[in-house]
Amino acid sequence: MKKNKKLSAIFFFVLLFLGFLLILPSLTPLFKKNFFKMHDYTHVARLAELDIALKEGHLPPRLSKNLGWGYGMPLFQFYAPLPYYLSELFHLLGASFSNSIKICFGLTFFISFLGMFFLAKKFWGKWGAFLASLAFVYSPYRAVDFYVRGALGELFAISLIPWVLWALTEVVDKKGKKKTVSASLLLGFFLLSHTVLNLICFPLFLLFSGFYMIVTERFKKSFTRVISSFALGVGLASFFLLPAFFEKKFSQVDKLIGGYSHYSHHFLYFRQFIWGNWGYGGSVDGIEDGLSFHLGKIHLGLAASAVIFSLLTIFWTRKIRKKNLLVAFFATLLAVLAFLSTYRAKPVWDALPLMVFIQFPWRLNSFIIVLVAFLAGASIYYLAKLFPKLAFFVFSAAAILLLQTNIKYFKPQEYITPSDYYYTNQELVKKAMSDIIPDFIPIWVEKKPEQIALADYEIISGEPEIEVVESKTHKLVLKVKKQKPADLQINKFYFPGWKVFIDDKEALFKYKENNGIITVSLPEGKYTLKLIFTKTPIRKLAEMVSLTSLFLVIILYSLPTSLFVSKILKAIGSS
16 A cells, blocks of 8 residues: 555656656746847836835835836835745845746746646546646647736736635635635735736636535535635735725726727637637737637647536436536636627626726636636546546647647747846836836826936925935935025825925925925925835735734644634633
């Protein structure tokens, strides 16, 4: 028995190692010295801004110092930060900004493979898990997200979807606080990866959890654990989620959902799921998109086979098992999401206001490719049950075809010198990148400033003597000496949280009259003027929720329940 377990473990790791080897051909462009141009080539600038904020002590980072033409912008208040946190870790370990982004992109492939492997292995065994993982990694839409769109956050979130689904099944199937902790952490990571995919995937995670609890007949036993996982996951990410939601009214985020970005211009046709000319252009109204949204013919063929084989097993055994219901659920959800991606679903989008924030209906492919890959793994499981002699041959042929037909998509259009587009120089970020990333400019900024902010302040009137004592992302300290009335422009766009202090007493300032730029009337005398980005009530609440959730996760993980309860009761008794 021990020998069989040892052989099984060895075989498991051999499969994983083989899978990792097969991933490498899709990542060869990352090993070149030059980078490549993508639709979103702002990641390096974002990372450089995050690096500045963190090193200046701005925690959690919400502001970008140099974007917004040098006047600052609450970028990390709204743009999901986790991929950049991870990239910053690699930078602190010695990698350049551009290489750190490359590493983060590359890691999403390995994270995807492992997540799908663990999810599919629970139901389809090692061979089914391997094929599902290969199908997931080599989904054409992942190539679009990487080498065409450069959607780092979306790609990172997609790679976590199978992990979250797997963790939720573990919470339902098995007791234990560590399962709840794992699920809450993975859900928290997902929620910090991509804001828009939260709108798509969070309801689907809830739906899947409900379905799985019912089909496994563990609804009453696992309901509390599942809800706790969701609550803790949301709590961990609250420091980002709550301010992003409640304070978006102070930014120009609505511009992201209008005009070209309105969903009405980006619906698909059903034929686009099956074929389409590969390109590096953009999404347009109609069927002549400059990029492809097809799901892969081999992928779809395997997924369809799983449904057929599942129905055949029901017909032959006269029984409907849990795995048959799982295939039916995934196939039905796939069909519904595919329908919602097409122009026929426009009345649904019109009726649901929040869907406008998804922007592109084809973003539903992010979840669809998970469903397709999972079903692809199921096809081998059922084939082995129905036609065991054919199973290995079909598995080998399917794996080869998945690679052969899709590897051609995993390459960029052209290579470029990183310094041509991927700016880290602060002055270049102000000048060249601010027009590219104006997404979250405060609402009081009605037009682009006439000049770039190259200094911390400008004197509007008078002749005060001013010395800059400290200049950081979230703080500016000036020593002021003047004899006559004067007015000062502080080169920061106002956003809720900015406050002015004169000798530690809060002072009045203006911003609406000056295109969102802060201005201060200076009193006579000698004093210290401070501009500090403080925490609003919603940010304080959000950070408190996240810290409380983190504390609970640590307690759940480290202490037995009985010991935890006894400590609380003892503390209450002593008080």
